[in-house]
Amino acid sequence: MTDTTTLDAYGVLIEPMTLRLQRMLPGPIERIWSYLTESELRGKWLATGEMELKPGGAFEFVWHNDRLTDHPEDRPAGIEAQHSMRSQVVQVDPPRLLTIAWGERGDVTFELEPRGAEVLLTVTHRRLPDRDTLLKVSAGWHAHLDLLGVRVRGGQSTSFWREWSRLRTDYDARLPH
Numbered sequence: 001m002t003d004t005t006t007l008d009a010y011g012v013l014i015e016p017m018t019l020r021l022q023r024m025l026p027g028p029i030e031r032i033w034s035y036l037t038e039s040e041l042r043g044k045w046l047a048t049g050e051m052e053l054k055p056g057g058a059f060e061f062v063w064h065n066d067r068l069t070d071h072p073e074d075r076p077a078g079i080e081a082q083h084s085m086r087s088q089v090v091q092v093d094p095p096r097l098l099t100i101a102w103g104e105r106g107d108v109t110f111e112l113e114p115r116g117a118e119v120l121l122t123v124t125h126r127r128l129p130d131r132d133t134l135l136k137v138s139a140g141w142h143a144h145l146d147l148l149g150v151r152v153r154g155g156q157s158t159s160f161w162r163e164w165s166r167l168r169t170d171y172d173a174r175l176p177h
Contacts, residue, residue: 009146011138013175017106017128019138023145025152027119029112033095035148036110044068045148047085053098057089068147069160076165105133121145134175139167 011021025032035041039048045068047061063083066075075081090107091099099109106127113120123141128134143164150157 009142010170010174011142014124015126017126017134019125019128019134019141021123021141021145023121023149024115024118025121025149027114027117029095029114029119032112032119032121032152035152036098036112037094041151044151046144051089053089053092053094055089055091057092059087059089061085061087065160065164068157070157071159073159073161075161079161105129105137121148131175131177135168135171138171138175139164142167142171 007022007024009021009023011019014020035045037051037053039050042048043064047063049059049061051057051059061084064081065079065083066073066081085103087103088101089098090101091097091109096112097109099107102108102125106125106129108126109122109124111122111124113122123145125137125141128137143160146163147157147160
């Protein structure tokens with residue numbers, strides 16, 4: 001069992017190309033589940049896309065990261081304003097577990113565990129193909145999960161792209177080469 005008083009916001013490699021991040025979020029668990037599975041709520045922190053919640057259920061994530069910040073900002077060079085990815089549900093056990101195929105970049109599992117009035121969210125991204133992708137994905141998940149925490153607490157977002165760029169540099173220094 002995880003000691004939630006010492007959660008590190010940074011992701012850790014639990015295998016050479018498998019990243020795990022954890023966040024404590026205000027419950028109840030069904031509320032956090034909604035932010036993972038409902039397109040409108042998920043679009044406030046990650047990507048939109050109607051998801052059929054059954055194994056094999058196909059869906060498309062659509063990212064509009066420029067819209068995640070409450071104020072305009074410049075995006076890093078080489079990153080598109082909109083990005084989409086076809087995917088499918090691999091495993092689902094509401095409201096505790098959701099695994100989805102992550103396009104060509106492995107799969108992602110979201111695990112929710114009630115902890116009193118809070119919920120421990122564990123995100124595990126498996127089979128990342130290379131170090132560059134690992135750094136982008138690590139910074140991306142970190143920034144998106146921080147934004148999820150802001151959204152579920154009713155706060156205002158900070159600069160998404162500035163945070164993503166800073167976090168990419170941080171992960172480059174933190175993760176083994």
